[in-house]
Amino acid sequence: MNDTTLVRLAAGPEREGGDNRGAVAPSPAPSPLDANQLAARTMRERVKDKSYRAYPLGQRAGEYLRYKRGRLTPSSYRDYEACLDKLTRDHLDLDIGDFEPPVGTQRLDEFLESRWGARASRTYNKNHSILSDFFQWARMKTLIHGDPMLPIPKHRKRDVHREIFRGDDRSRILADGPSSDHLRRDRIALRLLLQYGLRKGALQAIQFRHFDQSRHRLTIFTKGQKIRELPIPDDAFWDDVAKLMFELEAEPQHYLMQRQRQIWRGYTDTGSRFEYKRYPEHAMGDHGLHDWWYGCLERAGLVPKGTTSGEKMHKARHTAGQAVLDSTGNLKAVQKLLGHSSIQTTADTYTDWDIDQLEQTMREVLGDA
Numbered sequence: 001m002n003d004t005t006l007v008r009l010a011a012g013p014e015r016e017g018g019d020n021r022g023a024v025a026p027s028p029a030p031s032p033l034d035a036n037q038l039a040a041r042t043m044r045e046r047v048k049d050k051s052y053r054a055y056p057l058g059q060r061a062g063e064y065l066r067y068k069r070g071r072l073t074p075s076s077y078r079d080y081e082a083c084l085d086k087l088t089r090d091h092l093d094l095d096i097g098d099f100e101p102p103v104g105t106q107r108l109d110e111f112l113e114s115r116w117g118a119r120a121s122r123t124y125n126k127n128h129s130i131l132s133d134f135f136q137w138a139r140m141k142t143l144i145h146g147d148p149m150l151p152i153p154k155h156r157k158r159d160v161h162r163e164i165f166r167g168d169d170r171s172r173i174l175a176d177g178p179s180s181d182h183l184r185r186d187r188i189a190l191r192l193l194l195q196y197g198l199r200k201g202a203l204q205a206i207q208f209r210h211f212d213q214s215r216h217r218l219t220i221f222t223k224g225q226k227i228r229e230l231p232i233p234d235d236a237f238w239d240d241v242a243k244l245m246f247e248l249e250a251e252p253q254h255y256l257m258q259r260q261r262q263i264w265r266g267y268t269d270t271g272s273r274f275e276y277k278r279y280p281e282h283a284m285g286d287h288g289l290h291d292w293w294y295g296c297l298e299r300a301g302l303v304p305k306g307t308t309s310g311e312k313m314h315k316a317r318h319t320a321g322q323a324v325l326d327s328t329g330n331l332k333a334v335q336k337l338l339g340h341s342s343i344q345t346t347a348d349t350y351t352d353w354d355i356d357q358l359e360q361t362m363r364e365v366l367g368d369a
Contacts, residue, residue, distance in 0.1 A: 057091055073224060099148045108148050135148055163315055165319045204257060251280070
């Protein structure tokens, strides 16, 4: 099997998981969701072409990003650039000197509120931090004299209601989620999410060379460019890995979740005909992985057909952590499984167990009384 194996599929009522960018089939007028996706893609393309740097403020943003490049992870760099891209496009006629306080403070306050005021406090505060660092750099470079971000407060953090997949739902995803075309690969990926708590980015980055079958270890690359080994003692898991590598004739550099592109090949008696062209040396994109996840949930009967929001992949990570905590009561084990730097993060996240322990304690106290 070569690197561009074509898998012929007839389009049916179900969505297929994978990166569908590049499909050229005729389509109806875009739905509101499609329009939102198109707007997001347009913004990404703008950032890619760096056109915002043609403007005075964008030129300063470019200097700042060159200064920060070695200090940021790739994902953080994209967040920084997206924020400064928006700042530039909302103030095309201004240069950085036009943000001297107090006028600059008012402009930035209005900008933050218009862009992220109605969003979650975490999103608002992330962009607040980016702008604060940008203008602190500008002061260091003596491009401005005052810090316009200093008087603007961050939003108060709100408690996040974290949910998990309960036992039956988790079993249904693992049993019914995988599609027939990628049964073994999907079973491996879903186990890593629901049983071992991998983040989406870590799953994306897995190549077959990261599986150490002799030691039953998986090397993962996760948030903050951290690298760690994850022990996987399940023999059935490693049996699936070995069989999948044989079936795909996988090379060490090939990805577990491979990018694929849907190509329309015309109409048949049963509908449109598509082919999927796979690119094993490229990781599946964010949108492809998102669609794959909701396809698994749809086939498991956990979301209605066509649903693409409301059940984030990160919920699987909380499910894995909670399962270990419920079974062992060992918070340290959960910390190690999920790779948290601080056990306080683990303790703050997984409160259900603490509540259960409090309930049991109160039962004992009241019983003694």
